[in-house]
Amino acid sequence: GITTTYDINLNLDYILTLNSSYYDIYFSLFDLNLHAIDPNLYEFRLNGTIQDFGLITDLQTDDYAITVVDRFGTSLFDDVITLRGLNEYRIEIVLYELQIKHLARENSDLVLIEDVTLNIYTFIMTPDSIKLIMVGSSDYTLEWTNGENGVMTSISIVLTDDRVVMLNTSYYDIYFSLFDLNLHNIDLNQYEFRLNGTIQDFGLIIDLQTDDYAITVVDRFGTSLFNSIITLRDLNEYRIDITLYELQIRHLATENSNLILTEDISGNDYLFIMTPDSIKLIVIGFADYTLNWTNGENGFTTSIPIALTTDRVVMLDTTYHDVYFS
Structure with missing residues (x-):
């Protein structure tokens, strides 16, 4: 609606150009903290109207209210800027x-x-x-x-x-070891280890979740060696201390013998054969046992009660004997 008057002294051909009052500007977004930013994540308005960053055509007035907010509506830029005469306007924000x-x-x-x-x-x-x-x-x-x-x-x-x-993950890893307070060498495969009732292998166990775990260890007869609830979180390793006793069976018979070692309460058995002049080492927990020995020399079975409260040696002598004849 603006009227413009032109004075023209026409004594030659004359071209009068009536330029548009509209203009175009390229808008860019720049973070003063130099982060790489995705302009699509920020709301840009000119005089309250949402726009896309980039080239905006047919701007009409000299001054525009420019606002930029983030995805939460936090104001990043809010100012009235004179844009006429510019080709580009960089909106500087702090992110x-x-x-x-x-x-x-x-x-x-x-x-x-x-x-x-x-x-x-x-x-x-x-x-x-x-x-x-x-x-x-x-x-x-x-x-x-x-x-x-x-x-x-x-x-x-x-x-x-x-x-x-x-x-951080709530899971954690712990290395479990087994140690006999009586200092016997032990084979880990001879003992059953459970966490909260689930059988595990000794060594590194990963992805534990709760703070406290019920730890149980039993020997081959089911005799309890360890049974306790332990707080494991924040530990790297847990050593399970148990007390074991060594039952040493010395087989002096000159023929193979069949043996059965029975734990008296559970009734659990361990069957094995011993060759002549051999030694069997069994490392187990405190309990009362019965050793049934079927002597290969004569077929007789002998029952030997064993109260295992300390290391113990059981001698299985030969029934054969030597005589000197003259």
Whole structure:
């Protein structure tokens, strides 16, 4: 609606150009903290109208109100700028990088809340992943529901600088060893080890979850060697101390013999054969036992009661004997 008057002294051919009052400008977004940013994550308005960054055509007035907010509505830029006569306008903002390192071994649900607007951003993080969120300075609350155990944790974040938040796994690893307080050499394969009732191998066990575990160890007869509830979290190694006794059987018979060692309460048996002049070492827990020996020399069976409260040697003598005849 603006009227313009032109004075023309026409004594030659004359070209009068009536230029458009509209103009075009290229708008770019720049973070003064030099982070690489995705313009699509920020809301850009001219005089209240949402626009895309890049070339905007047919601007009409000289001055425009420019606003930029992040995904939470936090103001990053708010000013009235004279744009006429410019080809490009760079909108300078200040952003901070919130880096979330998710070390949990199951998928987790997360909610990032801006404390003033209460606007939220929900997302899922996979195991050993990193999430980068570029937002303005503000106070936030990160709500993390750990997929490992379902526990929800709230983390307060005052974002005035770049920030790293570590979401650690609730799982942990421990090395389990077995030690005999009587200092016998022991074969780990001869003992049954359970955590919360589940059979395990001694050594490194990974992905433990709860703080406390019921630890049990029994020998080949089912005799309890260790039975206790132990707090394991924050430990790297746990040594299971047990008390064992050595039953040494010396077989002096000159023929193979069949033997059965029975634990008197459980009735559990251990069957084995002994060759002539051999020694059998059995390292087991305190209990009362019965050794049934079927002598290969004569077929007779002998029962030997054994109260194993200390190391013990049992001699199985030959029935053969030598006589000198003259």
